[in-house]
Amino acid sequence: MIYKSLFHWGARLRNPSLLPQLKALITSQNWSRTQLEDFQQERLRELLIWAQRAPYYQKLFTDLQLDPERKWDPGDFQKLPILDKATLLDQNEAIHTQYPWPKLFFCETSGSTGQVLTFRRNERWDSFNRASIWRGYQWHGVQPWDRNLYFWGYNFGSRKRLKTRILDAAQNRFRLFDYRPETLRAVLPRLKQVVYIHGYSSMIYELARLVLDQVGPLELPKLKMIKGTSEKIFPHYQETIRQAFGRNMISEYGAAESGIIAFECASGNMHLNMEGCLVEEVDHEILVTNLLSHSFPIIRYRLGDTIRLGDPKYTCPCGLAHPILEEVTGRIGKNLIGKTGHYPSLTLYYIFKNLFFEKGLKLNYQAHQYQKGQLVYRLTNALSPDLERQIRLESGKYFGVDMDLVFEQVETLQTYQGKLKDFISHIEA
Numbered sequence: 265m266i267y268k269s270l271f272h273w274g275a276r277l278r279n280p281s282l283l284p285q286l287k288a289l290i291t292s293q294n295w296s297r298t299q300l301e302d303f304q305q306e307r308l309r310e311l312l313i314w315a316q317r318a319p320y321y322q323k324l325f326t327d328l329q330l331d332p333e334r335k336w337d338p339g340d341f342q343k344l345p346i347l348d349k350a351t352l353l354d355q356n357e358a359i360h361t362q363y364p365w366p367k368l369f370f371c372e373t374s375g376s377t378g379q380v381l382t383f384r385r386n387e388r389w390d391s392f393n394r395a396s397i398w399r400g401y402q403w404h405g406v407q408p409w410d411r412n413l414y415f416w417g418y419n420f421g422s423r424k425r426l427k428t429r430i431l432d433a434a435q436n437r438f439r440l441f442d443y444r445p446e447t448l449r450a451v452l453p454r455l456k457q458v459v460y461i462h463g464y465s466s467m468i469y470e471l472a473r474l475v476l477d478q479v480g481p482l483e484l485p486k487l488k489m490i491k492g493t494s495e496k497i498f499p500h501y502q503e504t505i506r507q508a509f510g511r512n513m514i515s516e517y518g519a520a521e522s523g524i525i526a527f528e529c530a531s532g533n534m535h536l537n538m539e540g541c542l543v544e545e546v547d548h549e550i551l552v553t554n555l556l557s558h559s560f561p562i563i564r565y566r567l568g569d570t571i572r573l574g575d576p577k578y579t580c581p582c583g584l585a586h587p588i589l590e591e592v593t594g595r596i597g598k599n600l601i602g603k604t605g606h607y608p609s610l611t612l613y614y615i616f617k618n619l620f621f622e623k624g625l626k627l628n629y630q631a632h633q634y635q636k637g638q639l640v641y642r643l644t645n646a647l648s649p650d651l652e653r654q655i656r657l658e659s660g661k662y663f664g665v666d667m668d669l670v671f672e673q674v675e676t677l678q679t680y681q682g683k684l685k686d687f688i689s690h691i692e693a
């Protein structure tokens with residue numbers, strides 16, 4: 265098959281260690297929890313030894329009197345300070361390890377704050393990340409070269425669009441550039457050939473809505489996986505996607521700095537990628553150490569998400585011994601500011617989650633704050649006095665009378681670099 269050959273050819277050229285690392289991951293996925301933990305500690309030690317080559321960590325180890333070459337007590341690791349994005353930006357060069365890497369990949373990522381973080385990834389790191397995704401695909405019977413529909417940014421100029429189309433063709437994928445009904449009708453025949461769909465969950469949801477609206481539920485005999493990334497998957501997304509395509513969306517969780525942290529298995533559980541990262545849960549917040557980040561060590565990094573880990577004694581029917589990530593509840597963003605109190609932006613997630621589970625309300629919302637004590641709810645749903653009343657009632661459980669609510673019906677919700685955010689604060693500080 266041509267796409268398989270193309271994939272292997274490209275991989276050998278760009279990521280020579282991809283295949284060996286995939287093989288290793290396929291082996292280690294059969295290990296026991298203890299074997300995995302031992303392996304994780306070994307990789308952690310290897311990372312700390314590499315980190316000595318970075319001036320930032322060298323100073324840190326000296327200050328804390330920690331010697332990576334010696335065996336550490338479990339508490340030693342926790343002595344290392346929590347790393348945040350501001351430090352990655354300020355100390356950028358000092359965090360890079362001083363080593364003549366034969367091959368480096370330039371990586372650029374931006375957060376919601378708009379600051380662009382750049383760093384260099386060594387080949388093994390980059391390839392491991394790809395191997396982790398590939399392994400996840402295999403849990404669903406999918407190979408990366410299978411026919412696929414891809415959703416990522418689509419805000420290109422025509423020149424860039426052509427280049428994108430050529431690259432897409434080589435990878436046996438196509439993407440939608442807009443959601444017009446005529447575009448949908450044009451791609452329908454191709455959709456029937458698709459083995460997997462992947463991209464931003466909000467965009468996959470939009471497509472599902474359009475499909476239901478225009479043609480009704482689809483029969484997609486070849487479809488094996490729908491994968492959403494980079495955003496929370498709201499409960500009402502799943503229902504719509506299941507109706508439109510006949511299966512649930514699975515999630516992949518990770519970031520450029522951390523690599524793949526978790527991937528959902530065929531039994532519907534998100535398993536931590538133990539071979540590649542070490543996850544700590546501190547005050548419900550995730551701290552992640554990227555075990556492969558030898559060229560730019562990411563150690564105890566505050567990703568900014570709140571998470572809930574599963575019961576450590578639970579065993580997943582799929583057979584993997586990797587611990588389960590129960591829920592990623594979302595980004596810890598700016599606070600909602602009431603007349604007297606402050607509320608985490610996560611509050612919105614709970615309000616709308618309750619409205620869905622308790623009242624069956626599928627609301628596509630985004631909250632904006634322009635002034636203290638007032639929240640503007642924008643919805644793409646048709647507004648009615650009854651709907652407003654229900655949202656007020658649920659919001660009141662959290663805010664009491666501390667927050668005035670304003671409702672606006674809109675066509676589309678504002679995205680930030682293709683990502684849909686549920687809260688945007690326009691208040692400084």
Ligand SMILES: [Zn+2]
Nearest residue numbers: 529533580582
């Ligand atoms: Zn599982």
